[in-house]
Every structure is written in C-alpha cells, then in structure tokens.
Amino acid sequence: MTADAFLFWFLAIVTLGSGLSVILLSNPIYSALSLAMTMVGISALFVTLNAYFIAGVQLIVYAGAVMVLFVMVIMLFDLKSDTVAFAKGKFTGALKVASVGLLAGLVVAAIDLSKGLIGVKDGENHLVALGDMEATKSLGRILFQKYVFGFEALGVLLLVIAVGAVSLARSKGGTHEH
Amino acid sequence: MGHDIFEITVNGIKLVLIFLLMVQAVPMLVWLERRGSAFIQNRFGPNRVGPLGLLQLGADAIKFLTKENFVPTSAKKALFYAAPVFALIPGAVAFSAIPMATPVYIEAFEMFGQNWGPYRFLVQGYEIGVGIVFILGVSSLAAYTILMAGWGSGNKFSLMGALRASAQTISYELALGLSIVGVIMMFGTFNLTEMINAQQGPLTFKWMEYTVTANWLPNWGIFFQPLGALLFFTATFAESNRLPFDLAEGESELVAGFHTEYGGFKMNLFFIGEYAHMMIASGLMTVFFFGGYSIPYFSVADVQAWALSVTQSEMSASILSALLHFLSFNIKFGFFLWTFIWVRWTLPRFRYDQLMDLGWKTMLPWALANTIITAFIIYFATI
Numbered sequence: 001m002t003a004d005a006f007l008f009w010f011l012a013i014v015t016l017g018s019g020l021s022v023i024l025l026s027n028p029i030y031s032a033l034s035l036a037m038t039m040v041g042i043s044a045l046f047v048t049l050n051a052y053f054i055a056g057v058q059l060i061v062y063a064g065a066v067m068v069l070f071v072m073v074i075m076l077f078d079l080k081s082d083t084v085a086f087a088k089g090k091f092t093g094a095l096k097v098a099s100v101g102l103l104a105g106l107v108v109a110a111i112d113l114s115k116g117l118i119g120v121k122d123g124e125n126h127l128v129a130l131g132d133m134e135a136t137k138s139l140g141r142i143l144f145q146k147y148v149f150g151f152e153a154l155g156v157l158l159l160v161i162a163v164g165a166v167s168l169a170r171s172k173g174g175t176h177e178h
Numbered sequence: 179m180g181h182d183i184f185e186i187t188v189n190g191i192k193l194v195l196i197f198l199l200m201v202q203a204v205p206m207l208v209w210l211e212r213r214g215s216a217f218i219q220n221r222f223g224p225n226r227v228g229p230l231g232l233l234q235l236g237a238d239a240i241k242f243l244t245k246e247n248f249v250p251t252s253a254k255k256a257l258f259y260a261a262p263v264f265a266l267i268p269g270a271v272a273f274s275a276i277p278m279a280t281p282v283y284i285e286a287f288e289m290f291g292q293n294w295g296p297y298r299f300l301v302q303g304y305e306i307g308v309g310i311v312f313i314l315g316v317s318s319l320a321a322y323t324i325l326m327a328g329w330g331s332g333n334k335f336s337l338m339g340a341l342r343a344s345a346q347t348i349s350y351e352l353a354l355g356l357s358i359v360g361v362i363m364m365f366g367t368f369n370l371t372e373m374i375n376a377q378q379g380p381l382t383f384k385w386m387e388y389t390v391t392a393n394w395l396p397n398w399g400i401f402f403q404p405l406g407a408l409l410f411f412t413a414t415f416a417e418s419n420r421l422p423f424d425l426a427e428g429e430s431e432l433v434a435g436f437h438t439e440y441g442g443f444k445m446n447l448f449f450i451g452e453y454a455h456m457m458i459a460s461g462l463m464t465v466f467f468f469g470g471y472s473i474p475y476f477s478v479a480d481v482q483a484w485a486l487s488v489t490q491s492e493m494s495a496s497i498l499s500a501l502l503h504f505l506s507f508n509i510k511f512g513f514f515l516w517t518f519i520w521v522r523w524t525l526p527r528f529r530y531d532q533l534m535d536l537g538w539k540t541m542l543p544w545a546l547a548n549t550i551i552t553a554f555i556i557y558f559a560t561i
C-alpha cells in the first residue's frame with residue numbers, strides 16, 4: 001500500500017467513524033464534537049486531493065466558526081428532557097423511519113448517478129497543474145464572474161435564514177418572546 | 179516528507195525539534211513575564227531561587243509535575259482529560275509552518291556504503307503552499323479545547339468562562355482574517371516564504387509609472403499596511419486570551435474561567451497552549467510586516483553571497499546564512515513576545531461589552547475598509 005492510499009483509508013475511516021458517531025451518540029454535545037471532527041477529516045481529505053485552499057477554508061469556516069457556535073449553543077441548554085423526547089415516542093419513531101427511507105433513496109440515487117464516474121482517474125490533477133495561488137484565483141473568478149448570481153443568491157438566502165430565526169425566536173412561544 | 183530514508187528521518191526530527199523549541203521557550207517566557215512584570219511594577223519578582231531567580235522555572239516544573247491529579251466528581255472525565263492535550267495541538271501544528279531561516283543545503287555524501295543527497299532542508303516544520311490559510315484554519319480550532327475544558331469541568335464558572343472565551347475568539351477571528359487580506363493581496367501569495375522574498379531591499383513604492391525608493395528604510399510590509407498591522411496585532415491579543423482581552427479568566431468574576439478546575443500538569447498544558455498562540459502571533463507579525471527572517475538593509479541574496487565568499491563552500495555557506503537569518507528572526511520574534519508581556523502589565527482589562535464593541539463595531543469595519551482601499555490602490559497602481 002502506498003503512503004497516499006494509507007492516508008486516504010486512514011482519513012476515510014476517521015471521517016466516516018466520526019460521521020457515524022454524530023448520529024449514534026445520544027448526547028448532543030458529543031454529537032456536535034464528532035461533527036467538528038468530521039469537518040476536520042473532510043478538510044484533511046481535501047489536502048490529499050491537493051485542494052489546499054478549500055481545505056483551509058473548510059477548517060476556518062466550518063470547523064472553526066460554524067461548529068463552535070453550535071457547540072456553544074448546545075452547551076447552554078439543559079438537554080436531559082430533550083434527549084428523552086428526541087429518543088422516544090411515536091412521532092420521533094415515524095421521523096426516524098422516514099429518514100432511513102430518505103437516506104436509502106439518496107444512497108441508491110448516488111450509486112446510480114455516479115456510475116461511470118467512480119474508477120475513472122485520468123492521472124492529471126488540474127489543481128496541481130495550476131499551483132496554489134492560481135487555483136485560488138481561478139476559484140475566485142468562477143465564483144465572482146461565472147456563478148455570481150448563485151453566489152449572491154446564497155448570501156441572500158443566509159440573510160433570510162438569519163432574519164427568520166430571529167423573528168421565530170421573538171414570536172409567541174419563542175425563546176425571546178415579548 | 180522526503181524521497182529517501184535520510185530525508186524523511188531528518189524531517190521527522192525537525193518536527194520534534196520545533197515542537198520542543200516551542201515548549202522550551204515557555205519557561206523562559208514565564209520567567210521573563212514574572213521578572214518583566216516586577217520591573218514594570220517596580221518590584222523585584224522571583225529572585226531567591228538561583229541566579230536572577232532562573233531556577234524558579236525548575237521549581238515550578240517540579241511543582242506542576244508532583245501535584246495531585248484531581249478530577250471533580252461532576253466532570254465529564256473523557257472531555258476533562260482530552261481538553262488540555264488538544265490545547266497543544268493547534269499551536270504546535272501552526273507554529274511548525276512558520277519559516278524561521280533560509281534553507282540548509284547538504285551536499286551529496288556517502289554513508290553505510292550508499293550515496294545520499296544532495297538535500298535541501300527548510301528551517302521550518304513543513305512548507306504548505308497556502309501557508310497563511312492553513313495557519314488560520316488550524317489555530318481557529320483552539321476554541322474547541324476551551325469549550326471542552328469548560329463544559330467538561332461540570333462547573334458553572336468554567337462554562338461561563340469557556341463561553342466568554344470562545345465567543346471572544348470567534349469574534350476576533352473575523353477581524354484577524356480580514357486584516358491580513360490586504361497583505362495577501364499586496365504580495366499576491368499565501369506562501370510565507372514568498373512573502374519574505376517580496377520584502378527584500380530598500381522601500382520601493384510603485385504608483386502608476388512612478389517608482390519611489392527610500393534607501394533608508396527596509397521594504398517591510400508595515401510601511402504598506404500600517405492599519406492592517408495594527409489590527410492584526412490587536413486581534414492576536416484577543417485570540418491568545420491575553421490582557422487587555424483576558425476576559426476568559428476574569429479572576430474577579432469567574433475565579434479562573436475555563437481552567438478553574440485544572441491544576442498541576444493539565445493546567446500547565448493550557449499554559450503552553452496560550453504561549454504557543456503568542457508565538458504564532460509574533461512569528462506571523464514578523465513574517466507579514468517585518469520582513470520575516472531577512473536582515474534589514476541586507477537582502478537574503480547579499481547575505482548568501484557574503485557567506486559563500488567567507489566559507490568557500492556551498493554547504494557551510496548555507497548553514498552560516500541560515501544561522502544568521504535564524505538569529506535575525508529570533509530578535510524580531512523576541513521583540514513581539516516581549517511586547518505581549520509589556521502590554522499585559524501596562525493596560526487594564528476591558529469590560530465584556532467594550533470588548534465586543536471593539537471587535538465588531540471598530541476593528542471589523544476598519545479591516546473591511548483596509549481591504550477595500552488596498553484593493554483600489556493595487557488596481558490603480560498596476561494600471
């Protein structure tokens with residue numbers, strides 16, 4: 001086994017293991033910490049693909065900022081009653097069955113759609129050919145020229161989500177009710 | 179890592195050495211901090227144990243190691259033990275990516291009946307193309323160790339301290355990241371070594387078709403990005419939880435913040451983590467704004483040519499130039515570390531709302547303005 005293959009299998013096992021523990025652990029804090037570990041693993045996998053910039057941004061944005069906020073918020077709640085409500089009951093049982101069905105559908109569709117994609121490796125990694133700064137520059141050009149509408153729309157979507165979350169929290173029955 | 183067993187071994191040893199270098203610098207900094215604070219406050223400081231109180235460090239280490247291993251009953255054991263260990267990782271990994279001197283060239287030689295080399299070893303743990311993005315990404319993971327420690331301790335003061343500390347770290351990360359966007363645009367690279375190479379020679383401004391050269395100043399980043407440097411250095415104080423931003427501890431309100439329940443060697447590991455953040459900040463400050471390892475008024479190429487003329491051998495010339503540059507790096511590096519200590523004993527602590535106001539309402543807008551102005555100037559200067 002070459003060093004690259006070893007690295008890939010090691011990182012894949014770590015990432016998948018921590019990804020699984022996100023859903024298998026009953027304590028939400030451990031789940032959130034496992035999710036952070038998954039992000040770090042994905043970032044390391046990007047490094048093995050020579051996509052250094054994406055790896056760094058993945059670390060800064062997801063692992064370093066978004067997940068920290070999640071963990072912080074979860075730590076502030078008293079989660080004993082929520083854990084029981086989440087783990088038992090007919091409604092959550094139905095939700096679980098539905099999610100299993102959705103996941104199964106996703107897996108089947110992913111395998112079906114990726115036929116012909118897996119196993120094809122032309123040996124040329126285009127990001128390597130470009131170099132780090134050039135790869136980042138071309139990423140910037142693609143984001144801000146070709147897909148600028150989608151990029152801006154995503155920004156607006158995030159703003160809508162933020163406003164929606166605040167208004168939900170302030171509405172009747174919310175956590176910050178007036 | 180390398181092409182053959184010799185290169186891999188040397189690179190592995192180098193990683194360990196840089197980690198030890200970082201850990202060994204901590205007791206010296208602690209001594210400097212205690213003597214320095216005493217000097218600033220017109221006291222004596224530790225001066226009883228050994229000459230100048232230097233053996234106090236050894237005494238402290240023995241005390242840390244022999245303390246009782248204590249875990250509160252309400253603590254989550256796994257997290258409580260894991261947090262101090264994880265506190266070391268981001269600092270150590272990020273510090274290894276900072277270049278400290280010019281590479282060392284080793285000529286081909288014979289050993290164990292085999293031919294080896296030639297080799298070129300960098301005086302840094304490893305080189306990463308996107309150096310700065312990597313360092314920022316890894317050191318942003320430090321917030322987890324604080325949260326793990328605070329929540330794992332099962333103590334309200336610890337949790338409050340951890341929440342404060344991590345909220346502060348995330349808030350100042352924005353200003354920190356934005357303050358160096360100007361530097362990245364100016365040098366046009368993420369690579370720290372290339373940034374140092376761009377800061378050689380006398381100060382040279384280019385504006386449209388004019389070029390202004392100031393021979394009496396080195397070509398350092400701080401003359402191009404003074405605001406960026408100020409914002410960056412301020413944000414790193416908040417990132418490493420040092421005064422005037424050490425709200426994480428806040429003894430008067432929170433006992434000792436997230437490490438209230440930690441004692442002995444576990445506490446010591448957090449301490450090393452904090453100093454590691456200071457070292458990363460000082461190293462990056464040197465690289466971005468003060469020419470890195472280069473010696474002012476002498477470009478790296480000059481020094482290498484001089485070393486070659488003295489030693490007459492490429493290998494010893496590279497070693498000599500690496501030593502000189504390492505010394506130059508350490509002088510600048512040490513100055514910023516001293517500034518950290520200096521500021522800590524000079525300024526009082528902020529109130530929490532003042533801290534958040536400064537981060538979000540003052541530093542973030544200024545950092546954004548700096549980015550936009552830099553972008554405009556670069557655009558017009560290169561028309």
